[in-house]
Amino acid sequence: MNATTTQQTTPATTTIPSDPPVKMECRDLSVFYAEKQALNGVDLDIREKQVTALIGPSGCGKSTFLRCLNRMNDTVDIARVEGKVLLDGRDIYDPDVDVVELRADVGMVFQKPNPFPKSIYENVAYGPRIHGLARGKDEMDAIVEKSLKRAGLWKEVSDRLAEPGTGLSGGQQQRLCIARAIAVSPAVILMDEPCSALDPIATAIVEELIDELRQRYTIVIVTHSMQQAARVSQETAFFHLGNIVETGITDDIFTNPKDPRTESYISGRIG
Amino acid sequence: MMVALALIALATIAYFTARSRSVALAGGDASTLHSRPVYHGFYAFFWVLLPALAIWLVASRIADWYISSSLSERFSAVIESLSGPQAGAFINDAMTLASGGRIGFPDDDKIAAGEFVAGLQSAAFWLVAALVIGVALAGFFYAYSRIEPRKRTRQAVERVVRYALIACSVVAVLTTIGIVFSLIFESVRFFGRVSVFDFLFGYHWSPQSAFEGAGASTADDNSRVFGAIPLFAGTLLITFIAMCVAAPIGLMAAIYLSDYASAGFRKIAKPVLEILAGVPTVVYGFFAALTVAPAIRGWGEVIGLTVSSESALAAGLVMGIMIIPFVSSLSDDVINAVPQSLRDGSAGLGATKSETIRKVVLPAALPGIVSALLLAVSRAIGETMIVVMAAGLAANLTINPLEAVTTVTVQIVTLLVGDQEFDSAKTLAAFALGLVLFIITLALNVVALRVVQKYKEQYD
Numbered sequence: 015m016n017a018t019t020t021q022q023t024t025p026a027t028t029t030i031p032s033d034p035p036v037k038m039e040c041r042d043l044s045v046f047y048a049e050k051q052a053l054n055g056v057d058l059d060i061r062e063k064q065v066t067a068l069i070g071p072s073g074c075g076k077s078t079f080l081r082c083l084n085r086m087n088d089t090v091d092i093a094r095v096e097g098k099v100l101l102d103g104r105d106i107y108d109p110d111v112d113v114v115e116l117r118a119d120v121g122m123v124f125q126k127p128n129p130f131p132k133s134i135y136e137n138v139a140y141g142p143r144i145h146g147l148a149r150g151k152d153e154m155d156a157i158v159e160k161s162l163k164r165a166g167l168w169k170e171v172s173d174r175l176a177e178p179g180t181g182l183s184g185g186q187q188q189r190l191c192i193a194r195a196i197a198v199s200p201a202v203i204l205m206d207e208p209c210s211a212l213d214p215i216a217t218a219i220v221e222e223l224i225d226e227l228r229q230r231y232t233i234v235i236v237t238h239s240m241q242q243a244a245r246v247s248q249e250t251a252f253f254h255l256g257n258i259v260e261t262g263i264t265d266d267i268f269t270n271p272k273d274p275r276t277e278s279y280i281s282g283r284i285g
Numbered sequence: 286m287m288v289a290l291a292l293i294a295l296a297t298i299a300y301f302t303a304r305s306r307s308v309a310l311a312g313g314d315a316s317t318l319h320s321r322p323v324y325h326g327f328y329a330f331f332w333v334l335l336p337a338l339a340i341w342l343v344a345s346r347i348a349d350w351y352i353s354s355s356l357s358e359r360f361s362a363v364i365e366s367l368s369g370p371q372a373g374a375f376i377n378d379a380m381t382l383a384s385g386g387r388i389g390f391p392d393d394d395k396i397a398a399g400e401f402v403a404g405l406q407s408a409a410f411w412l413v414a415a416l417v418i419g420v421a422l423a424g425f426f427y428a429y430s431r432i433e434p435r436k437r438t439r440q441a442v443e444r445v446v447r448y449a450l451i452a453c454s455v456v457a458v459l460t461t462i463g464i465v466f467s468l469i470f471e472s473v474r475f476f477g478r479v480s481v482f483d484f485l486f487g488y489h490w491s492p493q494s495a496f497e498g499a500g501a502s503t504a505d506d507n508s509r510v511f512g513a514i515p516l517f518a519g520t521l522l523i524t525f526i527a528m529c530v531a532a533p534i535g536l537m538a539a540i541y542l543s544d545y546a547s548a549g550f551r552k553i554a555k556p557v558l559e560i561l562a563g564v565p566t567v568v569y570g571f572f573a574a575l576t577v578a579p580a581i582r583g584w585g586e587v588i589g590l591t592v593s594s595e596s597a598l599a600a601g602l603v604m605g606i607m608i609i610p611f612v613s614s615l616s617d618d619v620i621n622a623v624p625q626s627l628r629d630g631s632a633g634l635g636a637t638k639s640e641t642i643r644k645v646v647l648p649a650a651l652p653g654i655v656s657a658l659l660l661a662v663s664r665a666i667g668e669t670m671i672v673v674m675a676a677g678l679a680a681n682l683t684i685n686p687l688e689a690v691t692t693v694t695v696q697i698v699t700l701l702v703g704d705q706e707f708d709s710a711k712t713l714a715a716f717a718l719g720l721v722l723f724i725i726t727l728a729l730n731v732v733a734l735r736v737v738q739k740y741k742e743q744y745d
């Protein structure tokens with residue numbers, strides 16, 4: 015496998031066959047908050063069924079980038095997005111793309127666990143209900159069970175599905191949010207610092223879960239923890255001041271960074 | 286008046302002298318003082334003012350008592366020759382004459398009594414004034430002599446401030462309790478004449494035909510004319526109409542403001558709504574009586590309905606408009622309190638804005654919204670002016686919104702307006718109505734606040 019960098023203009027088709035195919039491509043992606051530019055025309059390929067980690071100092075645009083991938087920036091009035099984001103070759107910013115369907119395809123898990131103040135069951139069933147994925151209660155039960163199982167939460171909550179989701183522990187809540195995202199069977203799951211509000215044990219459980227989810231889903235994760243990026247991801251992109259400075263195989267980036275900024279960030283000199 | 290001015294002047298002087306004295310004692314370096322010079326100033330200020338005020342209160346009371354008792358002693362012969370009320374009038378007239386007023390039927394006795402009182406009063410005035418100023422001066426010298434650099438004056442002043450604050454809150458609480466007790470007390474008197482059961486469950490209200498006097502038969506008759514059901518039914522009907530207007534409109538407005546409106550629009554619209562809440566209700570009353578009621582009547586005629594010129598519908602509609610801003614501003618706060626992260630979570634799953642609001646935001650805000658509505662209901666129940674002007678006085682027991690009805694508050698007003706003996710059954714009925722109204726709105730408010738509190742804990 016070869017490392018991709020910002021300078022690389024040739025698309026992924028030229029990479030060697032053993033490479034997983036590209037799921038999402040970002041081309042010259044810029045984001046403005048009112049007058050302020052937060053992303054300066056970045057390019058990134060996200061490969062299918064891989065975990066891509068986005069790292070970089072605070073305020074460098076990681077969350078902004080992540081939110082472009084399922085058009086969550088649409089909900090911010092002052093945000094303006096330029097450039098292209100292709101999902102399976104189709105531009106998601108095309109006027110005739112339905113945001114509702116897009117977000118069913120590209121799910122999102124947030125930094126702070128945010129279960130709805132509803133029962134555990136209803137939390138998971140929320141997405142499928144909106145998208146009309148289940149015909150009848152049996153199908154819905156099946157979706158809820160499958161999603162909770164994939165999120166590794168089934169054993170802990172199977173006998174208390176009617177209890178409020180807000181009553182779970184922080185780590186359980188975050189896995190509930192993952193189950194909620196899985197329930198609409200997305201192809202890509204975006205996670206913005208999913209472990210930053212969790213203790214080390216809950217973090218380890220979620221990390222293990224991410225590693226398992228990779229078999230079915232393409233995952234993009236923002237993290238401030240170098241160890242976490244190293245543990246869960248196969249590819250890493252390093253952001254700095256609204257640019258992607260370096261991207262590539264996670265092991266390469268961590269053992270042999272090409273850019274001096276990447277190197278000093280990884281070794282803890284830029285914060 | 287003069288005494289009060291003198292006292293304040295003296296206290297102010299004390300403040301400044303004590304302040305400079307403390308600095309002088311510290312050798313010009315105020316930082317070596319335990320308490321800052323200002324505190325020494327206030328210390329002296331309080332020592333001048335507070336004991337003098339206390340003495341003033343007590344002394345003028347004693348003087349008043351002394352004057353009236355020596356008046357009745359001196360003129361005991363005259364007073365004894367008069368009958369009960371006239372004796373009281375004699376003393377009142379004497380007091381009025383003494384203070385330079387005019388009276389109805391002056392005679393020699395009264396004039397002599399007035400002069401006697403006037404003499405006593407001026408003597409008492411000088412005595413009290415001298416006493417007060419003396420105490421003030423004593424306080425001043427005491428405080429002045431106690432100024433020391435290391436003295437803990439700050440604590441003493443803070444203590445006085447604390448007691449003053451306590452006194453104010455005690456006044457607030459005590460007056461409330463006092464009002465409630467007088468309500469209860471008068472209601473109990475009313476229920477001594479009309480049974481509670483007849484009052485609460487009777488369906489005939491015409492207090493104008495109540496009989497006064499004692500005896501079993503009047504009690505029976507009165508029981509039949511003090512049935513409060515029509516009033517409560519009228520109140521409920523109008524409140525219901527008002528909520529039918531205010532709840533949906535207020536809620537939708539709140540949703541628009543919190544989730545759809547741009548920041549700029551919100552900045553303008555919210556204060557405008559709150560101004561609407563500041564319009565005096567009597568203005569809404571005009572509006573109801575002069576514009577809305579005739580309009581409804583006109584429409585009714587067009588489609589062949591008979592609408593009385595004062596109707597529950599007119600009053601209810603206008604009252605609904607009045608409480609829209611109340612509902613919308615409270616619900617807007619509640620809806621805004623639902624964390625953005627929940628909205629993001631829902632949007633991230635592909636929900637549209639309206640789905641997010643219907644399925645996540647509103648359910649999460651529901652307890653708060655319910656309590657906002659309950660508060661609005663209690664506001665509507667207590668509202669008087671609009672109903673007086675637009676709903677009429679007829680105590681009809683009806684659910685037809687096109688007829689005139691009356692409400693509890695309106696009847697309280699009509700019972701108490703005009704010349705009434707204070708302890709007639711009619712007047713007392715007003716207290717009983719007030720008590721029931723108070724209990725209802727209190728219960729509503731308690732429930733609403735409970736719900737809000739429970740709701741607040743959810744996201745913390």
Ligand SMILES: Nc1ncnc2c1ncn2[C@@H]1O[C@H](COP(=O)(O)OP(=O)(O)OP(=O)(O)O)[C@@H](O)[C@H]1O
Nearest residue numbers: 047052070071072073074075076077078079090092
């Ligand atoms: N809603 C917004 N309105 C205005 N500016 C914003 C908004 N969101 C982000 N920004 C700005 O965009 C820049 C990038 O922010 P972003 O949240 O993407 O950073 P980040 O890399 O996720 O940082 P962190 O690691 O602290 O989460 C920052 O300078 C931030 O101030």
Ligand SMILES: [Mg+2]
Nearest residue numbers: 076077078206
């Ligand atoms: Mg971020």
